[in-house]
Amino acid sequence: MTVNGFSLSTxxxxxxxxxxxxxxxxxxxxxxxxxxxxGLAMVVLIVFLAVFAPYVAPYPQxxxxxxxxxxxxxxxxxxxxxxxxxxxxxxxxxxIFAFGNALLMAVCVLVISVPIGVLTGLLAGYYVGTWVxxxxxxxxxxxxxxxxVILALSIAAMLKPTLMNSMMAVTISWWPWYTRMTYGLASSxxxxxxxxxxxxxxxxxLYILFRExxxxxxxxxxxxxxxxVGWVTLVGASLSFVxxxxxxxxxxxxxxxxxxxxxxxxxxxxxxxxxxAIMLIVLGFNLFGDGIRDMLSPEEA
Amino acid sequence: xxxGPFVLRRLGLSIFxxxxxxxxxxxxxxxxxxxxxxxxxxPRAPVEVVERLSRQMNLDKPLPQQYALWLWGVAHGNxxxxxxxxxxxxxxxxxxxxxxxxxxxxxxxxxxxxxISLGVLSARYANTWFDSxxxxxSYLGICTPAFAxxxxxxxxxxxxxxxxxxxxxxxDGMLPPPTITGMYTIDALMTGQxxxxxxxxxxxxxxxxxxxxxxxxxxxxxxxxxMAENQGKDYISSMIAYGVxxxxxxxxxxxxxxxxxxxxxxxxxxxxxxxxxxMVEQIFGFPGLARYGxxxxxxxxxxxxxxxxxxxxxxxxxxxxxxxxxxAYLDPRIRLSGRSA
Numbered sequence: 001m002t003v004n005g006f007s008l009s010t011x012x013x014x015x016x017x018x019x020x021x022x023x024x025x026x027x028x029x030x031x032x033x034x035x036x037x038x039g040l041a042m043v044v045l046i047v048f049l050a051v052f053a054p055y056v057a058p059y060p061q062x063x064x065x066x067x068x069x070x071x072x073x074x075x076x077x078x079x080x081x082x083x084x085x086x087x088x089x090x091x092x093x094x095x096i097f098a099f100g101n102a103l104l105m106a107v108c109v110l111v112i113s114v115p116i117g118v119l120t121g122l123l124a125g126y127y128v129g130t131w132v133x134x135x136x137x138x139x140x141x142x143x144x145x146x147x148x149v150i151l152a153l154s155i156a157a158m159l160k161p162t163l164m165n166s167m168m169a170v171t172i173s174w175w176p177w178y179t180r181m182t183y184g185l186a187s188s189x190x191x192x193x194x195x196x197x198x199x200x201x202x203x204x205x206l207y208i209l210f211r212e213x214x215x216x217x218x219x220x221x222x223x224x225x226x227x228x229v230g231w232v233t234l235v236g237a238s239l240s241f242v243x244x245x246x247x248x249x250x251x252x253x254x255x256x257x258x259x260x261x262x263x264x265x266x267x268x269x270x271x272x273x274x275x276x277a278i279m280l281i282v283l284g285f286n287l288f289g290d291g292i293r294d295m296l297s298p299e300e301a
Numbered sequence: 302x303x304x305g306p307f308v309l310r311r312l313g314l315s316i317f318x319x320x321x322x323x324x325x326x327x328x329x330x331x332x333x334x335x336x337x338x339x340x341x342x343x344p345r346a347p348v349e350v351v352e353r354l355s356r357q358m359n360l361d362k363p364l365p366q367q368y369a370l371w372l373w374g375v376a377h378g379n380x381x382x383x384x385x386x387x388x389x390x391x392x393x394x395x396x397x398x399x400x401x402x403x404x405x406x407x408x409x410x411x412x413x414x415x416x417i418s419l420g421v422l423s424a425r426y427a428n429t430w431f432d433s434x435x436x437x438x439s440y441l442g443i444c445t446p447a448f449a450x451x452x453x454x455x456x457x458x459x460x461x462x463x464x465x466x467x468x469x470x471x472x473d474g475m476l477p478p479p480t481i482t483g484m485y486t487i488d489a490l491m492t493g494q495x496x497x498x499x500x501x502x503x504x505x506x507x508x509x510x511x512x513x514x515x516x517x518x519x520x521x522x523x524x525x526x527x528m529a530e531n532q533g534k535d536y537i538s539s540m541i542a543y544g545v546x547x548x549x550x551x552x553x554x555x556x557x558x559x560x561x562x563x564x565x566x567x568x569x570x571x572x573x574x575x576x577x578x579x580m581v582e583q584i585f586g587f588p589g590l591a592r593y594g595x596x597x598x599x600x601x602x603x604x605x606x607x608x609x610x611x612x613x614x615x616x617x618x619x620x621x622x623x624x625x626x627x628x629a630y631l632d633p634r635i636r637l638s639g640r641s642a
Contacts, residue, residue, distance in 0.1 A: 283440065
């Protein structure tokens with residue numbers, strides 16, 4: 001028996017069919033907005049290019065130290081779709097490799113800052129009004145008392161300029177935002193009846209934190225993660241733009257733009273295509289994140 | 302109105318936060334590997350000279366004592382000496398900060414004017430071609446970082462359409478006005494030099510647009526959605542039913558509650574503008590605090606980095622207090638909450 005394409009009878013018996021059905025329902029909610037689908041396509045494209053960079057880039061050897069002054073500063077052509085830079089390197093290939101670095105940075109920053117932020121936020125939210133809340137949230141206040149770009153820039157400035165250190169700098173300025181969000185959610189959820197019921201039945205604190213409160217924060221957290229991949233990339237590009245991130249000759253979008261600015265306007269392609277690449281990442285993950293939000297939000301109709 | 306205790310509480314918290322921020326940044330500046338004195342003087346400086354500078358910067362003392370000495374200096378308006386410019390950091394900041402303040406002020410003006418009016422208009426003409434156009438524009442705006450806008454604007458205006466200058470604060474041959482506030486536009490007006498004012502304003506325009514576009518787009522979207530949300534409320538319907546003119550309903554009763562969340566977000570965005578100004582000032586060769594910040598950062602000038610960060614922290618915290626007061630004024634639920642409790 002099927003209703004609207006969702007099979008009813010099988011879903012009750014077969015767990016796999018049930019999972020397949022919920023997947024189909026999720027996709028239905030996600031794809032109602034064509035912009036989310038476009039975002040997903042952009043994200044898939046970026047991830048694909050980043051992972052298979054050595055195989056898809058037209059000139060893989062141009063990603064590192066490579067000099068060919070004979071073909072430097074060439075405008076876009078069939079050989080070099082986005083032209084070449086001052087060293088004669090193919091810009092398209094360098095952008096494809098830079099995607100890898102950008103995503104690596106976003107993943108590392110989020111893998112560290114999300115658990116720290118969520119854990120501290122859960123604790124502060126559960127023990128709201130106690131010294132745990134005060135301590136955690138006042139520390140958070142200190143870190144958000146200055147825009148994260150500035151904090152990341154100044155921390156990165158004092159360390160050696162490497163991709164690793166710029167990741168660390170961004171992480172230090174990133175986790176408090178997750179603390180704040182989780183805190184806001186958890187401190188209101190902890191007063192719900194189901195949490196109080198769990199407390200009454202003698203459930204352990206760990207159980208309440210991770211099985212009762214956390215799942216009800218997860219949709220907001222997941223949405224923020226999806227959006228943040230774009231924003232971390234942006235901050236990373238800002239760092240490398242001023243020379244505090246990945247160092248040349250390794251490809252980084254920010255470095256490529258700052259090199260290109262000096263060659264404006266005659267060799268406009270050196271700066272413009274990396275700038276478009278950043279737009280692609282931020283736009284893609286923004287649209288994708290909006291889709292995730294639509295997918296995870298409870299049905300309103 | 303019980304604003305007094307509210308402001309006092311916020312003020313107390315801010316002072317605590319600023320202490321925290323200065324400790325964090327001070328400690329990071331001191332514990333990173335590498336001797337700041339050695340870095341300032343270069344690898345070939347003789348050992349005695351490095352040691353003398355170390356002693357001068359109190360680097361030979363334990364960390365808490367260093368912080369206490371630094372704090373003592375700050376209380377006397379002394380942020381230490383910049384290792385790059387060889388001048389007191391406070392003097393450098395005084396010189397470069399007005400330029401950035403001028404730029405950020407114009408940016409804030411553009412964000413507020415553009416964001417709110419676009420948002421209101423697209424809520425008024427919801428689901429028309431105008432609304433779609435604004436939506437498309439705001440997606441583009443949000444997703445393009447300020448420094449990418451700077452590159453695009455530079456390309457357009459410097460080399461295609463020569464309307465706005467793309468470098469520095471004043472055209473060649475123009476003398477800066479006598480320093481009163483340090484902000485060229487205001488100083489020019491105060492000394493009665495309209496031509497100079499116009500020139501300074503034109504130089505501010507492109508960097509300000511580049512900085513304003515992303516937050517402006519965000520503000521437009523937020524204003525639209527909160528207008529749309531409030532439009533469906535009962536009190537609006539009843540006002541329309543009573544025959545209150547549409548302009549008064551929209552301009553007064555709908556706009557005021559709808560502006561609360563956009564204003565909070567805009568204030569955060571204006572503060573972040575100080576951060577993105579780091580990149581934009583660099584591109585436009587605009588000699589402001591942010592550009593100075595980049596230079597001291599690249600040269601590991603720790604005294605100046607700490608000074609710039611704490612300075613921006615003060616600005617950010619002040620801005621936040623101002624917004625809290627503004628929101629309390631706009632939202633009676635917050636303003637009056639102290640009374641019932």
